[in-house]
Amino acid sequence: MRTLLVRGWALHLIALASALLFAPTIAAASVPSDTLRARPPAPTAIDVALVTAVIPGYLSARGLPPITGSLIITDTGLVFRTSAGAVLGSYPLVGPVRRRGSRDHRATTVALAYVANEGKHSSYLFRLDGGVFETASPGPLQELAQHPAWLDRVRSEEWSTDRPLVDPADTDAAVQLAAAISSGAYADSLYTLFGRPARCAGLVGKGGRDRGRLGEYIASRDSLALDPGRITSEAQLRHAFTHELAHRWQRRSVPELRALWAGVEPVHDSRRYGYASVGEQQAEAVAFAIHFLQTTGAGIGSVAAGLELLDHYELLMPGTRVLTRYFALQPIYRDHPLRIALASRAASLQ
């Protein structure tokens, strides 16, 4: 059972606040000169060092499965780097100016969503723009999440916006991309698990777009539809494609899925897709499970590391673990490095 709680974390508050206020790149632009106030001392190497923090954890960007890496806090913002060193996301320390009633305020970049307690371990889940960052050691991130007053004196920035894979007005490019994802090697591997739809993937219609859908499964035509004009990454395209194929499989595997799903907890995060909908949670858990098997298929440091990574998928999308074990037993994953470990854990739990 998970409980929700917020804990204070004060160790770095003063150091972090003073380092940010005194850092010339941030404070000078937003604090007017005032001869009645003492001038702040010049920044020191120690100030800058204190504001820099590296927090290991997992980023789930735009609802996608978690990626292992570190969130780096600097005096200019937050950057998430994957374990391989790639920059997956960057965020300002504080968001753009917004008007609430008659007052301006700066949107918070970091907000603590909840703390999940699993046995002795606590996982802190923070919202970052359109993503969720999970960590066991939040450090100064917890202070940022409480939006201390000094944060409003930091120069605010507009959010960076992701560009879609194709121009939303370019229907031909969207059609080509939908056709490509549904006829490539990735799709073929999924068809062996979920079956092949009768038609190639098309585009989401106006009704679906108005409802904000990135993909749809149209059961009456046994066809998928995607909206590449609003999909911003290859990972998101694959995720949407897998999610919709999962809906196809769902309709054809009702008793099987019901048996697998027994005891799976619902989604706890009200902002995550799949919340309060078992059908959508199942489709998301399928997409998470496939992502896990694909990601770890080329090998992972150790079996223990692989199973631990799966725990983080499960935390964000309950049901991922049981579906991963199920799919790992299918012939397509006969050479998967975690197949035996997943199978034996499954057996031990029956």
Ligand SMILES: [Zn+2]
């Ligand atoms: Zn769905």
